[in-house]
Amino acid sequence: MPEVRLSPRERLVLNAIIELYIATGEPVASQGVARFFENREGLSSATVRNVMAALGEVGLLEQPHTSAGRVPTPSAFRFYVEQLTQSGRVAAGAAEPLAQFPALTEARRGQIEDSFSGVASRNEYLERTSHVLALLSSGLGVALASPAETQVLEHIHFSRLASGKVLAVLVTQAGTVQDRALLLDRDLSHVELETAARYLNENFRGWQVEKIRAEVARRFEVEREAYRQLLASIQELCSKGALAAADTTPAIFIDGIANLIAAEQDRDRLRQMLLALEAKQRLVELLNAYVDGRQQEVRVVVGLDEASPAMQDLVLIGAPARLGNASLGTVAVIAPTRIQYQEMIQAVSYIARLSERILDAPAD
Numbered sequence: 001m002p003e004v005r006l007s008p009r010e011r012l013v014l015n016a017i018i019e020l021y022i023a024t025g026e027p028v029a030s031q032g033v034a035r036f037f038e039n040r041e042g043l044s045s046a047t048v049r050n051v052m053a054a055l056g057e058v059g060l061l062e063q064p065h066t067s068a069g070r071v072p073t074p075s076a077f078r079f080y081v082e083q084l085t086q087s088g089r090v091a092a093g094a095a096e097p098l099a100q101f102p103a104l105t106e107a108r109r110g111q112i113e114d115s116f117s118g119v120a121s122r123n124e125y126l127e128r129t130s131h132v133l134a135l136l137s138s139g140l141g142v143a144l145a146s147p148a149e150t151q152v153l154e155h156i157h158f159s160r161l162a163s164g165k166v167l168a169v170l171v172t173q174a175g176t177v178q179d180r181a182l183l184l185d186r187d188l189s190h191v192e193l194e195t196a197a198r199y200l201n202e203n204f205r206g207w208q209v210e211k212i213r214a215e216v217a218r219r220f221e222v223e224r225e226a227y228r229q230l231l232a233s234i235q236e237l238c239s240k241g242a243l244a245a246a247d248t249t250p251a252i253f254i255d256g257i258a259n260l261i262a263a264e265q266d267r268d269r270l271r272q273m274l275l276a277l278e279a280k281q282r283l284v285e286l287l288n289a290y291v292d293g294r295q296q297e298v299r300v301v302v303g304l305d306e307a308s309p310a311m312q313d314l315v316l317i318g319a320p321a322r323l324g325n326a327s328l329g330t331v332a333v334i335a336p337t338r339i340q341y342q343e344m345i346q347a348v349s350y351i352a353r354l355s356e357r358i359l360d361a362p363a364d
Helices: 008-024 030-036 045-057 074-088 106-115 122-137 190-204 209-222 228-239 257-263 267-278 280-290 341-358
Strands: 140-145 153-162 165-172 177-183 252-255 299-302 314-323 326-336
Touching: 008 030, 008 045, 008 074, 030 045, 074 299, 074 341, 106 122, 106 341, 122 140, 122 252, 122 314, 122 326, 122 341, 140 280, 153 190, 190 209, 190 228, 209 228, 252 280, 280 314, 280 326, 314 341, 326 341
Parallel strands: none
Antiparallel strands: 140 252, 140 326, 153 165, 165 177, 299 314, 314 326
């Protein structure tokens, strides 16, 4: 949709309609908008009707039924969100001064922090995040772990379980602990295992896990003669999965499907939305498409119809969560466009930054 330029009065009326619609869920009539502005000169019902007609002509309002009021279109919500997110401020229209974007209340911040009590690992943080965001938004809370290739080695330890069987414990800088039993083609002694772990920890701490395996293989070929026995042991451990992620599919935590069912009256359309969201892979693709883990800011996407036509009336509010230089994943809310945007943008941002305080950031 081409850029729409609105007059101060049109912005004022459009914002009022959006906020009334968010509050009630009902089509907004001109009389309701006029009452909203009852102390303002020049904003009678007749004037508001004319403004609403103009907003309808440019695709910002639609009329569900002949005799009903108007409801904002996805384009209207996008216009509204742009005002909210520009320089972190809320515009009530050019005729009014800009108000500072309101922060979460102290009570809300305390409630959020209490909800994360006892969380000590990345997966616990992400799982709790999906639950907390579902409660706050009355929508779908989603938390997606970073893919394995972005995980960074903190340290690794090997323990001999039996002949030809070794336990590998891998700790990443994001706080993830992965352990797996390795079945080797030859037996390795305790000394060989300790030497292999020391070599990996001293040479590759801070490396991405995927790159370590490739570099070990490269060094094995280049330095075969000088370090044949040492690198052969390490190559054996790595080839059997010592540095493999527990699952190649990123972990994703989802909470709040029931919220969407309770909030949406059009059951058939809701069913299509849920089908679109049902596959976890679809959610992974959705978050990866819209939220860049290298950025810090919250991303708001109104109307997800590019992902699926059934999702045109949903909004995604997401942000990357980090721990030091490592990416933890993405936290997000997916909800109907009738959401309290100001509070949810702040809540998603606050929870994404909370990871640095909940979990121990790695030393530089």
